[in-house]
Amino acid sequence: MKTNIIIAGVGGQGILTISTILDMAAFNNNLHIKQSEVHGMSQRGGAVQSHVRISDSEVFSDLIPMGKADMIISVEPMELLRYLPYLKEDGWLITDAEPFVNIPNYPELKELFEKIKSYPNHIIVNATEEAKKIGTSKAANVVMLGAASAFLPIKDDGLLKAITDLFNRKGERIVNINIQAYKKGQELAAAVIN
């Protein structure tokens, strides 16, 4: 069993936090992982992505082949669509509704959402908005992870343990915010999936 996940966003939005949680959870579950990420110039406000591959057997390529991603998790709606060639036929598109506008020609939001909605398997959540309500917009990425959790090969307790371990050094308050963020994402996605 192999799960291929593309995580998308803009440099500085913290997509690597999602990857790190998945890495830690895979480690605890004795699974194989390969996770490629973008360093360098693109981290300065450019398009960035991370390929996360979790498997019970050896993973060869660090990159997910095009047409083989089970899902794309994006913290920004336009970035979600940039990686569509990677998505397999019945793969899932999961995104935060909040746009990150740092270019003058950012597309019209209405058209953007129409495009996303033209794919049957999509989940759009107001992750940034919900994260703010919980305590900090920074937790939007963990809301997104929660929203994708139904399709992940690792169970809730594994992911929640990884979230706790990752944020532990930042104190109990931050741990709790992120656990709530995860659960909120899960709840919002469940409403869409069912």
Added chain:
Amino acid sequence: MRTLFLGNEALAQGAIDAGLSGVYAYPGTPSTEITAYIQNSKLATELNIHSIWSVNEKTAMEAALGMSYAGKRAMTVMKHVGLNVAADVFMNMSISGVHGGLVVVVADDPSMHSSQNEQDSRFYGKFAMIPILEPSNQQEMYDLTRYAFDLSEELKLPVLIRTVTRLSHSRAFVNTKDRIAQNELNLPEDTKRFALIPSYARGLYQNLLDIQPKIEAIAENSPYNQLTIGKDKSLGIIACGLGYNYLMENFEDECPYSVLKVTHYPLPRKKVKELFKTCDKILVLEDGYPLVEDMIGDYFGDDTKVIGRLTGDVNRTGELNPNIVAKSLGIIENIPQEIPTIVENRPPQLCVGCGHGDVFEALKTLIPEIGDKQVFSDIGCYTLGVLPPHNIINTAIDMGASITMAKGAADAGVFPAVAIIGDSTFTHSGMTGLLDAVYEKSPITVIISDNSASAMTGAQDSAALGKLKDICLGIGVEPEHLKVIVPLNKNHENNVEILRNEFNYKGVSVIIAQRACVQLPKERKEIVKQLNTLS
């Protein structure tokens, strides 16, 4: 112990565990995390492993050679274009040989994610006639680094490890082993071989040639070069480095073809020959230039037995990926979606509040007066000045070239010729060019856009910190034409005036535009401020 490592971190841990005494490097994507890992490693600090950044790749490699001369294990790390800077010592230390194990790590950037070219460092290794190791996964990054030090000491030669962006910047679990103790300080018995006067060098070059059969035999029998004979003889595959992963990715169970996995160079001739004999055709998969394909293909191109990048069966440029390899194998894939046209490009950009932006704005005001093709620049965040909304700089070739190109253009009659260079790039390779200009009193204006960091690679410390004024004065820049400005919007008018005056001067002017990188943590900004006021 099983640990999650970025490819670069696995390599760094491998070096620490191999008894490393010092790493010497200049930051450069995709190599930076190797040295950064050692700097941040508690263990490395306890072991007193040297890891402070060098001024450039040449000084780094020479220092590593000095540590090796003293009998200790040293490593030097750089991006591919950095090896051009260090090429002088690199080519000569294969003639002198080394004493303590010396490993040269070069991270190539096929597809130019963060670079100005995609040169393949294996050519340098071949040119220097030393062993090259090309890991294909994170575990090999760790294992091969340990092995590289042993091999270097066995052969008394530097060993090149070549990695690429995708491996350097990808994580996986790695099993680590016990650490070996560092070498004791011990000077070489015979120092003659480190003194390359022609009469010694001729003999030493002969030694290098004489040892080649041994180097080849080691690679031939290396456990890292594996030939697997497949059932289907219609095709044989030579898979180098990451090419092996992308190949195996396309076969869920078992690859039906014979495969030679190449990880250890020189190319294992006997194994290649065996593959040649048993297969109708040979596909070469290499992540970089077609080095192996060129070596074994037919010179006149009328032998179609070898296929790869040169024959067009694999993309000629850019990095490999599973889909490119699938195509070269004739596998038809289902890629249901394309990128929708609604998606716009999102290039990297200067951070909000970045001082380079204010320098560009001041220059922009003066472009109508000086002409729009007379600004030369360099390698760093400010290279973004070539793109909208700035459109201010015209050149970015290599580290330091802004000053020397401006000088050459000035020699040709361009006036004013303006150079923009960062502080770290200036100390890396700009100082010597400035001396050229001072020596001839060339009419150029050099703007050192000083953010007190090597910002693009992650805001590492810059060797220029607090020294720029003294350096320029020491080189001979006239004090009345050395100005310091603070690039802030509120100083715009004033800064424009200073620039205008210096542009009009028919000699060398240097303007230091000084404001700390916005990415620096508060404490470092404070230190920068203090040092800059003192100088």
